[in-house]
Amino acid sequence: MHDMAVEARAVEARAVTKIFGSDDSAEVTALDDVTVSIRENEFFTLLGPSGCGKTTLLRLIAGFDHPTRGEIRLHGEDISHLPPYQRRVNTVFQSYALFPHMTVAENIAFGPEMLGQPRAEVARTVDEMLGLVRMEEFSARRPEQISGGQQQRVALARALAAHPRVLLLDEPLSALDLKLRKEMQIELKRLQHETGITFVFVTHDQEEALTMSDRIAVMNAGRILQIGAPREIYDHPAERFVANFIGESNLLRGELGVVTSATGTVTLSSGVTLSASVPDGAVRAGAGRTSGQTSGQTSSQTLVNVAIRPEHVQLAASPDAGTLSGRVENVVYFGTDTLYHLRLVTGEPFTVRMQNTRDGSPDARIGDTVGVSIRAGVAQVLQD
Amino acid sequence: MSAPPSGPAPAASSSGLDPGRAARLAGEVARRDIRTRWMLSLPAIAIVTAAAAGPLLIVLVYSFLTPGPYGNVEWRFSPDAWINVVLQKDIFDDTWQWADAHLRIFWRSLELSFLTTALTLVLGVPTAWFIATRNERTRVVWLFLITIPFWTNLLIRTIAVMELIRNEGVINSALIGLGLIEQPIQMMFTDFAIALGMTYVYLPLMVLPVYASIEKLDFRLVEAGYDLYASRRKMFLRIILPLVKPGIIAGSILVFIPSLGAYVTPRVLGGGKNLMLGNLIELQFGQGRNWPLGAALAITLMAMVMVALLYYVHVTGRGRRWHG
Ligand SMILES: Nc1ncnc2c1ncn2[C@@H]1O[C@H](COP(=O)(O)OP(=O)(O)O)[C@@H](O)[C@H]1O
Ligand SMILES: [Mg+2]
Numbered sequence: 001m002h003d004m005a006v007e008a009r010a011v012e013a014r015a016v017t018k019i020f021g022s023d024d025s026a027e028v029t030a031l032d033d034v035t036v037s038i039r040e041n042e043f044f045t046l047l048g049p050s051g052c053g054k055t056t057l058l059r060l061i062a063g064f065d066h067p068t069r070g071e072i073r074l075h076g077e078d079i080s081h082l083p084p085y086q087r088r089v090n091t092v093f094q095s096y097a098l099f100p101h102m103t104v105a106e107n108i109a110f111g112p113e114m115l116g117q118p119r120a121e122v123a124r125t126v127d128e129m130l131g132l133v134r135m136e137e138f139s140a141r142r143p144e145q146i147s148g149g150q151q152q153r154v155a156l157a158r159a160l161a162a163h164p165r166v167l168l169l170d171e172p173l174s175a176l177d178l179k180l181r182k183e184m185q186i187e188l189k190r191l192q193h194e195t196g197i198t199f200v201f202v203t204h205d206q207e208e209a210l211t212m213s214d215r216i217a218v219m220n221a222g223r224i225l226q227i228g229a230p231r232e233i234y235d236h237p238a239e240r241f242v243a244n245f246i247g248e249s250n251l252l253r254g255e256l257g258v259v260t261s262a263t264g265t266v267t268l269s270s271g272v273t274l275s276a277s278v279p280d281g282a283v284r285a286g287a288g289r290t291s292g293q294t295s296g297q298t299s300s301q302t303l304v305n306v307a308i309r310p311e312h313v314q315l316a317a318s319p320d321a322g323t324l325s326g327r328v329e330n331v332v333y334f335g336t337d338t339l340y341h342l343r344l345v346t347g348e349p350f351t352v353r354m355q356n357t358r359d360g361s362p363d364a365r366i367g368d369t370v371g372v373s374i375r376a377g378v379a380q381v382l383q384d
Numbered sequence: 385m386s387a388p389p390s391g392p393a394p395a396a397s398s399s400g401l402d403p404g405r406a407a408r409l410a411g412e413v414a415r416r417d418i419r420t421r422w423m424l425s426l427p428a429i430a431i432v433t434a435a436a437a438g439p440l441l442i443v444l445v446y447s448f449l450t451p452g453p454y455g456n457v458e459w460r461f462s463p464d465a466w467i468n469v470v471l472q473k474d475i476f477d478d479t480w481q482w483a484d485a486h487l488r489i490f491w492r493s494l495e496l497s498f499l500t501t502a503l504t505l506v507l508g509v510p511t512a513w514f515i516a517t518r519n520e521r522t523r524v525v526w527l528f529l530i531t532i533p534f535w536t537n538l539l540i541r542t543i544a545v546m547e548l549i550r551n552e553g554v555i556n557s558a559l560i561g562l563g564l565i566e567q568p569i570q571m572m573f574t575d576f577a578i579a580l581g582m583t584y585v586y587l588p589l590m591v592l593p594v595y596a597s598i599e600k601l602d603f604r605l606v607e608a609g610y611d612l613y614a615s616r617r618k619m620f621l622r623i624i625l626p627l628v629k630p631g632i633i634a635g636s637i638l639v640f641i642p643s644l645g646a647y648v649t650p651r652v653l654g655g656g657k658n659l660m661l662g663n664l665i666e667l668q669f670g671q672g673r674n675w676p677l678g679a680a681l682a683i684t685l686m687a688m689v690m691v692a693l694l695y696y697v698h699v700t701g702r703g704r705r706w707h708g
Contacts, residue, residue, distance in 0.1 A: 062611060063610075064607050064610075064611075083610065084607070084610040084611045085610050085611075085612075085613045085614065085615075089611075090611055090612065091607075091608070091611050093604060093607075093608060095602075095604055097602070097604040097605055097607070097608040098608075099605060099608070099609075099623060100605075100627070101626045101627060110609075110612050110614075110622070111612035111613060114612055114613040114614045114615070114618060115613050158612070159611075159612075162612050162613065
């Protein structure tokens with residue numbers, strides 16, 4: 001059955017909407033027309049703030065809930081209405097949900113036993129999994145007798161022991177302290193690499209998402225806003241929400257000029273003209289929902305938001321040398337770098353992040369008037 | 385233990401105390417703390433002694449005395465009461481024989497108590513499950529309905545059962561009225577009547593603790609079970625039952641103990657002939673005029689209850705940890 005599935009995506013959600021609550025007074029649209037397709041062997045992350053519908057999407061894939069509209073496909077097969085035990089998908093729960101009355105080994109053995117594996121094979125799987133998550137010494141303990149990080153590893157081993165084709169992980173690291181979380185991030189990447197299983201990982205931590213994922217889907221309010229590789233999403237955020245949720249961004253208003261193949265000129269309110277990346281659909285959105293227009297042929301009176309990362313720009317050598325200029329309102333020292341909070345002549349706030357050098361004196365002081373140099377291609381036009 | 389912990393040491397030296405003195409001081413504080421606790425629990429200890437241990441002691445002493453001719457006791461030591469719990473002297477040849485009448489009653493009491501426990505389990509566990517899986521508002525209503533019988537006198541509830549099952553009662557009248565039977569079915573004054581009555585009376589004692597443990601059940605564990613391919617049967621046996629067990633055992637004990645000592649229900653529904661232990665004991669203090677035997681039987685009953693309770697403590701002592 002494997003060869004058949006190679007062509008298909010591991011998981012697909014097609015126009016999935018999930019509405020909770022039947023009486024219309026208390027209706028919650030947890031997912032709103034979500035379409036996403038997750039590749040085989042991919043480390044795919046759902047990233048978004050709390051309450052944006054990440055868990056709901058995961059539960060639909062696992063089968064604990066069923067979509068109100070749309071369908072969920074697993075390796076090409078529509079599984080929208082199959083119960084959890086008919087899907088080769090396993091979940092690492094946010095709360096771990098380890099069986100408190102069973103030992104670590106019994107917890108791990110549960111899946112293989114339910115799958116009807118012979119006893120010897122179950123024992124072999126358990127040993128293998130204990131080794132994989134380095135918990136051999138703790139096999140006879142109960143969940144309450146091991147630490148949170150260890151419970152987390154057992155939850156992982158238990159899910160993997162059932163040999164899923166897709167592993168769902170719902171904020172598995174959120175309960176761990178920072179140091180342990182960093183360790184587990186590396187551990188998880190290693191496990192995904194070793195097992196070759198498709199991981200669908202949920203987090204609200206943008207840094208975690210950036211460091212671990214092959215691809216990220218950024219969610220907000222029940223919708224997927226952007227899907228892409230970490231670098232793509234960071235460098236080319238499509239929407240204001242993405243630009244702000246992942247890293248920091250300076251947002252400036254401007255007028256979109258001529259657009260040719262994903263690059264365009266933007267005239268900022270200060271009168272300065274920049275060249276900026278333009279995502280598909282940005283022009284349409286910027287034009288105020290007038291349909292029928294496509295990028296390439298656009299009127300020149302389109303107001304847009306432009307995002308510029310603080311670390312992608314530099315303070316210019318002299319106040320007049322840069323593209324923009326402003327007054328320094330605050331200087332924050334971070335060790336590796338320094339943040340300069342400026343107020344531009346247009347009144348807009350703007351932040352510049354400069355890397356610190358060993359012998360360098362500060363580039364500017366509070367009250368100074370400074371210039372900001374912006375290289376071509378650094379500015380990003382947003383869809384809204 | 386004698387070495388002071390490293391934490392408080394600097395503080396002790398800065399205030400001019402040597403470590404040894406600091407340790408002694410800490411010990412003194414701990415001792416005072418213990419004394420305060422003792423003082424605080426003194427009233428409770430006094431009440432328990434006066435109200436529970438005292439009467440129990442009297443019963444124990446009475447069980448070793450000689451019965452008086454018109455009830456009460458004579459202050460002469462006699463082990464007869466204890467022997468008579470299980471043995472009796474043949475009226476003709478003075479040989480010792482098993483006290484069949486007593487043993488039968490012991491046996492019937494145990495049998496009916498187990499039967500009652502089993503029936504309340506069969507009825508109570510699904511009921512508790514049903515209530516615990518309703519939404520919060522409905523749950524309160526169901527729990528309220530379950531506890532209503534507690535507000536009514538036990539005798540009245542028992543007589544209500546009698547109204548249902550006696551020969552001229554609701555059930556028989558209805559069956560005869562429908563032409564299904566010609567003669568009323570004899571239900572009163574049978575063991576069936578007693579078991580039915582006790583099941584009805586003690587059912588809430590099963591439902592409530594079972595409900596409490598089902599309500600505490602983390603339903604994410606059930607999801608985890610389904611996620612790991614458990615069938616409904618396996619889910620119940622491997623996950624739900626072990627986690628709900630403390631509630632089931634608590635309910636069973638709560639039903640079993642009063643069933644074993646039941647007095648009103650067998651008296652009303654069992655008539656004179658189907659005695660249970662409670663009735664046997666009462667008989668010794670009334671018509672039987674054998675207070676020492678009554679006392680010995682009462683203590684025997686208590687010992688049986690103790691065994692059940694110890695079993696409960698043993699099992700839940702392990703179970704409680706799971707619920708943290
Ligand atoms: N069973 C449910 N009943 C009603 N509303 C729900 C239910 N589950 C989730 N929701 C709502 O759906 C939205 C998305 O929830 P969730 O998927 O848990 O978000 P996330 O995991 O991203 O924090 C929230 O507004 C939440 O309150
Ligand atoms: Mg969640």
